[in-house]
Amino acid sequence: MTSRHFLSLNDLSASELKQVISRAIAMKAELLRGTTSSIMQGKIGVLVFEKNSTRTRVSFECGIAQLGGSTVFLGPAESHLSRGESIEDTARVVSRMANLIVMRTGAHERIENMARCASVPVINGLTDFNHPCQLLADLQTYMEHRGEMAGITAAWLGDGNNVCHSWMNAARILDFRLNIATPEGFRPDHKVVERNRSNIFLTEDPADAVRNASVVITDTWASMGQEDEQSERDSVFKSYCVDSKLMQCAKKDALFMHCLPAYRGKEVAAEVIDGPQSVVFDEAENRLHAQKSLMEFLLAVNA
Numbered sequence: 001m002t003s004r005h006f007l008s009l010n011d012l013s014a015s016e017l018k019q020v021i022s023r024a025i026a027m028k029a030e031l032l033r034g035t036t037s038s039i040m041q042g043k044i045g046v047l048v049f050e051k052n053s054t055r056t057r058v059s060f061e062c063g064i065a066q067l068g069g070s071t072v073f074l075g076p077a078e079s080h081l082s083r084g085e086s087i088e089d090t091a092r093v094v095s096r097m098a099n100l101i102v103m104r105t106g107a108h109e110r111i112e113n114m115a116r117c118a119s120v121p122v123i124n125g126l127t128d129f130n131h132p133c134q135l136l137a138d139l140q141t142y143m144e145h146r147g148e149m150a151g152i153t154a155a156w157l158g159d160g161n162n163v164c165h166s167w168m169n170a171a172r173i174l175d176f177r178l179n180i181a182t183p184e185g186f187r188p189d190h191k192v193v194e195r196n197r198s199n200i201f202l203t204e205d206p207a208d209a210v211r212n213a214s215v216v217i218t219d220t221w222a223s224m225g226q227e228d229e230q231s232e233r234d235s236v237f238k239s240y241c242v243d244s245k246l247m248q249c250a251k252k253d254a255l256f257m258h259c260l261p262a263y264r265g266k267e268v269a270a271e272v273i274d275g276p277q278s279v280v281f282d283e284a285e286n287r288l289h290a291q292k293s294l295m296e297f298l299l300a301v302n303a
C-alpha cells in the first residue's frame with residue numbers, strides 16, 4: 001500500500017506545502033527555459049473523472065506529458081463506475097497498471113475509498129467537500145504576486161463550498177486570517193469551521209468580510225450537481241456579487257481570485273474579473289505547475 005495520497009491540504013505539513021509551492025514556482029521558470037524534468041518518463045497517470053472539467057483535466061494531461069509520462073482519461077460515462085462497479089475494485093485494477101490516480105467525484109468518501117484500496121498515490125481533483133489542487137495553484141499565485149501569506153487577511157464571498165473548505169485549511173496551515181461571508185444556511189461545514197476556528201471569521205455581511213483584505217475570493221453560487229437550485233441560489237446570493245464597489249472596501253492593492261468557471265454578472269462583475277486586480281488566469285495556469293510539483297513530491301515520497 002502506498003502511504004501518501006493528496007486528498008486534502010491537511011495531507012501536507014506546512015513545510016511540505018511551502019516546499020511544493022516553491023518547487024512549482026521553480027518548475028514554471030524551468031518550463032520557460034525549456035528544461036522540464038522527466039520524472040514521469042515511462043509512467044502513467046489515470047484520470048478518473050465522475051464530473052466535468054476543463055482546467056483540472058487539461059492541467060493534469062499537459063503536466064504529465066511535460067514530465068515525460070502519459071495519461072488515460074476515464075470520463076463520467078466511460079468506465080464501469082457509472083454501471084455500478086465498485087470504487088474499491090476500480091482502485092485495485094488501476095493500481096496494477098498505472099503509477100498514479102487523479103480522481104474527481106461527488107461524495108468525498110468515494111475518493112477516500114479509492115485511496116484506501118489503491119497502491120499508487122491518489123490525488124483529489126475535486127470532490128463536493130474540497131478542492132486542494134486548486135489551493136496549491138491559488139497559494140502559488142498569491143505568493144508570486146505578493147509574497148508570504150502569514151498574517152494577511154483574505155476574504156471569501158458567497159457559498160461555503162468545496163473551494164471555501166480548502167481555503168479554510170490553507171488559512172490554518174499558513175496562518176492567515178480568512179473572513180467568510182455567506183448567507184445564513186450556506187455556511188461552510190461545521191467540522192471544517194471547528195478545525196480552523198482560530199484563523200477564520202464568519203459573517204453574513206460582504207463589506208465586513210472584505211475590510212482590510214489583501215485578496216478577495218469567490219466561486220460559482222451553484223456548484224456541479226446543484227444545477228436544480230440555480231435560480232433559488234441566484235436570488236439568495238444576489239448581494240454577494242463581487243463588484244468594483246465591494247472591491248473598494250478591500251485593500252487598495254487587493255487581488256481578486258476565482259477558481260473558474262466564472263459567471264459574470266452573478267458571483268462577480270465583469271469589471272472585476274476582467275479588471276487589473278484579477279489574477280484568475282494566473283491561477284488557472286498555475287494548476288499546471290503546482291500539480292507537476294505535487295506529482296513529483298508524491299512519487300518521491302512513495303518511492
Ligand code: CP
Nearest residue numbers: 053054055056259260
Ligand atoms: N477550477 C477548476 O477545477 O476548473 P475545472 O472544473 O474546469 O477543472
Ligand code: NVA
Nearest residue numbers: 161219223224259260
Ligand atoms: N465549486 C465549484 C468549483 C468548480 C471548479 C464546483 O464544485 O462546481
